[in-house]
Amino acid sequence: MxxxxxxxxxxxxxxxxxxxxxxxxxxxxxxxxxxxxxxxxxxxxxxxxxxxxxxxxxxxxxxxxxxxxxxxxxxxxxxxxxxxxxxxxxxxxxxxxxxxxxxxxxxxxxxxxxxxxxxxxxxxxxxxxxxxxxxxxxxxxxxxxxxxxxxxxxxxxxxxxYTRECLKIYKIIRKSIVDEALYHLGVESLTFQQVQKMDWEALEVKIKHWLNAVKMGVKTLFYGERILCDHVFAVSDKIRESCFTEISKEGALALFGFPENVAKCKKSPEKMFRILDMYEAISDLWAEIESIFGFESTSIVRSTAVNSLVRLGEAVRTMLTDFEMAIQKDSSKSVVPGGGIHPLTRYVMNYISFLADYSGSLSDIVADWPLAIPSPLPESFFGSPDNEESISSPISVRLAWLILVMLCKLDGKAALYKDVSLSYLFLANNLQYVVGKVRQSYLKFLLGDEWVTRHEKKVKQYAANYERMGWSKVIASLPENPTAEIPLDRVKDHFRKFNLAFEEAYTKQTSWVIPDPKLRDDVKISLARRIVPLYKEFFEMYGGVQMRKEMWVESLVRYTPDDLGNYWSDLFYGGGSSGGSVSSSSSRGGRSR
Incomplete structure (x- = not known):
């Protein structure tokens, strides 16, 4: 010794x-x-x-x-x-x-x-x-x-x-490093009152900083600190727990307490996505949070993170309810010129398609939150009853319901148009926009192909109703059998009625619009198939070359079958046709449009 x-x-x-x-x-x-x-x-x-x-x-x-x-x-x-x-x-x-x-x-x-x-x-x-x-x-x-x-x-x-002397040095130095790192990441210990007083623009900047800070904080800062502490003080579980808790607890509470304060502030739909970002961040990092702060003495850190998660989820539920109420309470009486896409349709579908990107987090949030529907859903709400399993997730039901609420609101807005055919065109345009948004976003996977197919059929029904109501007078102006022999007076009368009906329909509809190129082409093709063959047969029978010697032909037969196609090419762009309105002096010679 x-x-x-x-x-x-x-x-x-x-x-x-x-x-x-x-x-x-x-x-x-x-x-x-x-x-x-x-x-x-x-x-x-x-x-x-x-x-x-x-x-x-x-x-x-x-x-x-x-x-x-x-x-x-x-x-x-x-x-x-x-x-x-x-x-x-x-x-x-x-x-x-x-x-x-x-x-x-x-x-x-x-x-x-x-x-x-x-x-x-x-x-x-x-x-x-x-x-x-x-x-x-x-x-x-x-x-x-x-x-x-x-x-x-x-x-x-x-x-x-000499444990106390060793820990004193370690805690002072390492805590200063953690606090400095959190400061540079923008983490502040803010009270609810401080957060509540911020305007949304300033608060959104804080949230963006927090989203970066929480990822860096958990995956790097606190994770690395825990590794170092566990290694240096591996000799004693009690010592390393005490050491890590004192170094990290204060900063971690400031980090994980911020979302709860944000969630308790005044809620509005435009804040939804930042709230979801924070919910998603904590949810994605939860396994690491639970592991890093697994000590009994850091249980308050885990509790703070859980409380923030709960509060954020509650805020999302409130905002979803407010969003639905905002759709139902929309009372604007103005009509969209030409039957185009209504601002409500654009806003709601853009909002819902963004929500679909958060389907994982939203599924957790609405899992135990039943949808309160005032009446039974229509059979076409999702699709065929046989497809219930694939579309029965709570978030799918919730988003489909929001779309249905908006579509019902659009039905009311369609009634504001004085022209019934324009009402149907408005419904076709807006439902086509809805279907397009669903197809282009994650909504397609949430709502399913059956939902898309059903609503595409509805678009075609609206378009067909528009054609029937908007062009019925034009079709009715022609004889049922255009090649049958009829008296000359009736022939002249049919041409007069056709000219009047066509010019009236065309002039009125040059300001109408179909924004979707495919739907626009489909409607033009459908109109051509319904009207041109009838008119062509009648024209060739009574207005063709063999009838040119008749004086009345020049004044009454204003359009060739090809002219009709040229006129239709101008339709549905809004703001009038590229060649102006039809003229009573138009000749039946080749029209350039």
Whole structure:
């Protein structure tokens, strides 16, 4: 035991900064025992401290005459050694700050550690392990070495009963690093009153910063800090828990408490997507949050994150209800010129298609929130009853219901048009827009092909009703059998009625619009198939070449079958035709339009 004390005394005295030429006691201005040139001696130093501790334990239980003096001597040496290790611990933490940042440390968990947990283990390092060490990038190798040095010193100080001194240094330095990192990420400890007073633009900026901060905070900052803390204080579960909690708790509460304060603020539909972003962020990170803050002493951090998640979900439910009410309460009486897409249709469908992108989070939020429908859904709400399984998810039902509420509102707005045919064109245009939005977004997968097919059929029905109502007089102006022989007076009468009906329908509809190119082409083709063949047969029978000698032909037969197609090519763009309205002086010669 005396030999252990003497060996320890040689090394401890040599590295006692008070007895060296350097009289500056600043932690950062001492030659490091753990620097490259001294590392072999650092191993001997820690071994000597271990031997000194054994000697003290022996002397404390041995009551021989000289034991007391040796024990006092050993205790004095141990105090000197601990002061040295305390300053080495501080210096390693400070000088290796760049290599011990959470981002660097968080990468170590994916690599099997080839470093040693204490200096004594280096003596048994095999050649293969040294080769493995050489294959590690230099930055990571420095980081791992610093972590192992810290662990070795912490083990020695804790074993010697100097836990409080070791933890004090560690907590001060590492907490300042965590707090500084959170500050640079834009995390602030804001009260509800402070959040509530912000206008939406300023609050949205805070939310954007938070979305970046929570990802970096969980995946890098707190994760890396937990790894470092677990490694350095692996000797004691209680110590590493206490240490990590004190370092991270305050910052984590500020980070995870912010969404709850936002969720409690005044709600409006335009805030929905930022609220969902925050909900999604916490939900996606929950497994890591639960793991990193798994200690009993950090349970308040987990509770804060859960409370924020719950509050955000409640806010989303409220905003969905408000959104539905806003659709139902829309009381605008203005009609869209030409039967085009109503602003309500654009707003609602853009909103719902964005909601579909959050279907995962929304499914969780509405899972136990039954939809209160005032009356049974129509059979065509989703599609055939046989397809119930694929479209029965709560979020699918919820979004389909919102679309149905809007479509019912559009039915009322269609009635504002004085022309019934324009009402049907308006309904066809708006439902086509709805179907297009569903097809182009994730709504297609939520609502299903059957829903799309049913509503496409409805578009065709509206278009057919428009054609029937808008062009019925034109069709009725022609004889049922256009090739049958009829008196000349009736022939003239049919041409007069056709001219009048066609010009009236055309002139009125040049300002009408079909924004969707496919629907526009389908309607034109359908009109052509219904009218042109009838007119062509009648024209060839009574207005063709063989009738040119008749004087009345020039004045009454104004259009060739080809002219009709040319006129229709101008329709449904809105704002009048490119060639102006039809003219009573138009000749039946080839019309250029």
């Amino acid at each position: 005396e030999e252990n004390i003497e060996v320890a005394e040689l090394l401890i005295t040599k590295w006692d900064f008070h007895s060296s030429n350097n009289n500056n006691s600043s932690y950062c201005n001492i030659d490091s025992l753990f620097s490259g040139d001294s590392r072999d001696e650092a191993k001997q130093y820690l071994t000597a401290v271990k031997g000194l501790q054994k000697a003290m334990q022996y002397l404390a239980s041995n009551h021989s005459g000289n034991s007391h003096n040796n024990l006092v001597r050993a205790q004095t040496l141990m105090q000197t050694a601990m002061k040295r290790l305390e300053k080495e611990f501080y210096q390693i933490l400070k000088s290796n700050r760049a290599y011990l940042d959470p981002e660097s440390v968080s990468t170590h968990s994916s690599r099997p550690s080839v470093s040693r947990s204490s200096f004594s283990d280096f003596e048994d390092e095999s050649e293969n392990e040294r080769d493995d060490n050489d294959n590690i990038p230099e930055v990571e190798r420095i980081s791992l070495a610093a972590m192992d040095d810290l662990k070795a010193i912490a083990d020695a100080m804790i074993s010697a009963g």
